[in-house]
Amino acid sequence: MSGTADSAELSQATAVEQSAGATQTLGELCVLLKLGEIVLKGSNRKLFERRLHNNIRSATRDLREIRITQRGEGVIIVRMPEAADDEVRQLAERLTQVMGVVWVHLVRRVAKDVEAVTELAVDSMAGRHGTFAVRARRRDKRFPLSSSELAAHVGAAINRAHGLPVRLKHPDNTVYLEVDRDEVFVFTEGMSGQGGLPVGMSGRALVLMSGGIDSPVAAHRMMRRGLKVDFLHFSGMPFTGPDSIYKAYSLVRELDRFQVGSRLFVVPFGKAQQQLKTSGSERLQVVAQRRLMLKTAEVLADDLKAQALVTGDALGQVSSQTLTNMTALDDAVDLPILRPLIGMDKQEIMDQARRIGTLAISELPDEDCCTLLTPRQVETAAQVPDLRQIEKRMDAAEMAEHLVTTAQLHKPSFLGEANEPTLVANTTR
Ligand code: ATP
Ligand code: MG
Numbered sequence: 001m002s003g004t005a006d007s008a009e010l011s012q013a014t015a016v017e018q019s020a021g022a023t024q025t026l027g028e029l030c031v032l033l034k035l036g037e038i039v040l041k042g043s044n045r046k047l048f049e050r051r052l053h054n055n056i057r058s059a060t061r062d063l064r065e066i067r068i069t070q071r072g073e074g075v076i077i078v079r080m081p082e083a084a085d086d087e088v089r090q091l092a093e094r095l096t097q098v099m100g101v102v103w104v105h106l107v108r109r110v111a112k113d114v115e116a117v118t119e120l121a122v123d124s125m126a127g128r129h130g131t132f133a134v135r136a137r138r139r140d141k142r143f144p145l146s147s148s149e150l151a152a153h154v155g156a157a158i159n160r161a162h163g164l165p166v167r168l169k170h171p172d173n174t175v176y177l178e179v180d181r182d183e184v185f186v187f188t189e190g191m192s193g194q195g196g197l198p199v200g201m202s203g204r205a206l207v208l209m210s211g212g213i214d215s216p217v218a219a220h221r222m223m224r225r226g227l228k229v230d231f232l233h234f235s236g237m238p239f240t241g242p243d244s245i246y247k248a249y250s251l252v253r254e255l256d257r258f259q260v261g262s263r264l265f266v267v268p269f270g271k272a273q274q275q276l277k278t279s280g281s282e283r284l285q286v287v288a289q290r291r292l293m294l295k296t297a298e299v300l301a302d303d304l305k306a307q308a309l310v311t312g313d314a315l316g317q318v319s320s321q322t323l324t325n326m327t328a329l330d331d332a333v334d335l336p337i338l339r340p341l342i343g344m345d346k347q348e349i350m351d352q353a354r355r356i357g358t359l360a361i362s363e364l365p366d367e368d369c370c371t372l373l374t375p376r377q378v379e380t381a382a383q384v385p386d387l388r389q390i391e392k393r394m395d396a397a398e399m400a401e402h403l404v405t406t407a408q409l410h411k412p413s414f415l416g417e418a419n420e421p422t423l424v425a426n427t428t429r
Contacts, residue, residue, distance in 0.1 A: 027108045027120050028079070029088045031095055032178070032185055034103035035074035036195050052076070052100050052198040058260040059098050062415050063091055071180060072139055076101075079109075092191065097257045099224050100201075101193035105176075107185040114145060114153065120186045121154045121175050122161045130172030132164045138179040150177060194224055199259040202226030205338065206297055206306040209233045209264070211247035211366050214312025214341055216255055216358040217349050221340035222310050223258050230304055231255075231262065232297050232407075234269035240367040250361045253412035258356075260414070265300060265407040269293070272399055279394045283379040286320045288390055291332035295400035298333040300407065309333065314341045314349065319378045328382040 035052070053068050056078065060066055064087055069077040078095065080088050089106065096104045108124070110116045125132060136151040145153065154177060155166050164173070178185040207219040209231040219229055233248035245266050256262040273289055281288045297309050313321050313329075330337055341349055353359035391397075 027110055027123075029085050030077060030079040030107060030109050031088065031092045032105040032107045032187065033076040033078065033095060033101045033193070034105070034190075035076065035100060036102040037100075037197060048100075048198060048201060049076075051201050052098070055098055055100070055198050055200070055260070056095065059257075060091060060094055063087070063094065066091065075139070075178075075180075077109075077180075077185075096191050096193050098198075099194050099196045099226070099258060100198035102195050103190045104193050105185075105187045105190045107178075107187040109183050109185055112140075112143060112179065112182070112184055114150070117150070117177060117184045117186060118154050118157045121177065122157050124175055124186060124188050125158050125162050125164065125173060128162070128164065128173050130164070131167035132158060132173040132175065133166060133168050133171035134158070134175045134177065136177040136179070140179050140181050143179045147179075150179070194258065196224035197226035199223050199226060200228045203308075204228045204230070204304065204306045205308040205310050206301040206304060207231050207310040208293060208297055208312075209248050209251065210312070211244045211251070211362065211364075211368065212312065213346075213353050213359065213362040214314060214317075214349055215310075216251045216312075216362065217352045217356065218310055218312040218338075218340050219255055220258060220352070220356045220358075222338060223255070227308075227310075228259060229262070229310065230306060231264045232300060233264060233266050234293055234296075235266060236270045236273070236367060237268035239270035239274075243364075243366040244368060247361060247364055247366050249410055249412050251358050252410075253414055253416075254357050254361060256412055256414040262412060264410040264412055266410065267296060267403050267407045269403070272403060275394055275399070276390065279390055281390050283375055283377055284382055284386060284390065285375050286378050287325050287328055287382040288387055290320070290329055291387060291391070292396055292400065292403075294329060294332045294337070295396055296403045298335050299400050299404045301335055303404070306335075308336045308338050310338045310340070312341055313339045314344055314346070317346060319380050322380045324381040325379070328384050328387055331384045331387075 049070050056068060064080050064083050067079045067081065071077060078091065080091055092104050092106050095101060108120050110120050121134065134151040134155040136147040138147050154175065158164060158175070159166060174188065176187050202225055205222060205227045207215060207229045209215045209219065210233070219231070223229055231248070231252050233245065235242065235244050248264060248266065252262050252264045272292060276285060276288050276292065294309060301309060313326060315321060315323065350359060353362060
């Protein structure tokens with residue numbers, strides 16, 4: 001079916017299957033993805049597409065083999081040849097989690113034949129009620145009918161077959177027809193994807209992950225902007241139980257759906273907190289702890305080649321999150337601290353946590369390391385010289401170096417693959 005011009009185009013595409021036209025089944029169910037910002041990226045576009053294709057493969061590696069075809073205008077077709085419809089539906093669900101995809105459509109793929117298209121479109125409206133509209137567009141302008149002629153032809157047939165009235169503005173049902181190079185896609189509904197950019201496109205960062213509501217949402221936001229993230233959790237061990245670790249583990253496993261291949265580092269922080277307390281931190285305890293967490297994170301980030309730290313801070317949400325305190329936190333490290341939730345209300349953050357599936361886990365009870373030694377009054381205007389003084393007395397830089405060697409590495413996978421934790425001292429360092 002494809003001529004020489006098409007072949008040239010194909011050979012340039014990344015990880016692309018051969019022309020889909022040759023062996024097509026009538027009405028094969030497959031998945032059509034609409035991309036967003038990726039379309040705008042000019043000369044880097046090929047790189048972005050390759051990244052996205054790789055991410056799609058990782059996110060579906062436990063499913064039946066897929067074929068990915070990049071089409072023009074920010075469209076990707078993912079096929080699962082020979083699969084049952086339910087398997088393709090599962091594939092579509094899975095693809096709603098891949099960053100960079102704006103819409104996921106389950107589509108039927110049919111030959112570029114007006115009658116075959118019409119038959120499928122009529123089928124797709126069986127059992128529907130209310131008004132309908134047909135929207136047609138052509139990515140291949142050589143198709144014998146114009147978009148509006150095709151829509152009118154198919155619309156008339158649906159009206160004849162099912163007696164449904166046409167309504168172009170705000171119809172109850174919409175049939176979409178997209179004429180592509182080798183075939184036509186017929187579909188009715190779409191699921192919204194994550195949007196944003198493919199994970200990995202913007203580099204790497206380390207998320208400070210508590211068991212709370214905010215940090216998982218912060219992680220999701222940064223992944224959505226193309227960062228591949230690792231996670232660092234401080235437990236109150238040995239003075240608390242392991243509950244907060246289980247929570248952090250479950251949260252990362254949930255977030256792993258959006259990036260695949262997540263690493264969680266867990267540092268027992270109880271003794272360090274006690275040391276801060278004995279060096280007279282008093283009202284500064286909370287901010288001093290957070291600075292030590294950040295310093296430790298910075299050492300680890302260096303090992304992991306992460307270019308930024310991410311926290312779930314929101315301005316004024318708790319007394320430790322004043323502008324002055326955050327400035328004092330920035331002073332603790334050289335790396336930039338990204339705070340994607342800075343301007344969000346708690347309710348907005350909770351709504352987002354519910355959408356990404358982390359809220360219920362975050363709401364489980366645990367013993368947070370930070371409440372362990374919280375003073376009765378928390379300083380809301382921590383002064384940097386005072387904090388530096390405390391850190392000098394206890395050699396915070398050396399402590400941070402040491403704490404990283406005590407980290408345990410876990411690999412929580414959304415596919416539930418079991419991984420034994422390893423001690424970081426034996427691996428990355
Ligand atoms: P969260 O809901 O994320 O716990 P929070 O509103 O409870 O945030 P804080 O406890 O002040 O606020 O923590 C602010 C940020 O500091 C967290 O979002 C997280 O990035 C980091 N953080 C706090 N505690 C820990 C911890 N135990 N381990 C790792 N990071 C932490
Ligand atoms: Mg917290």
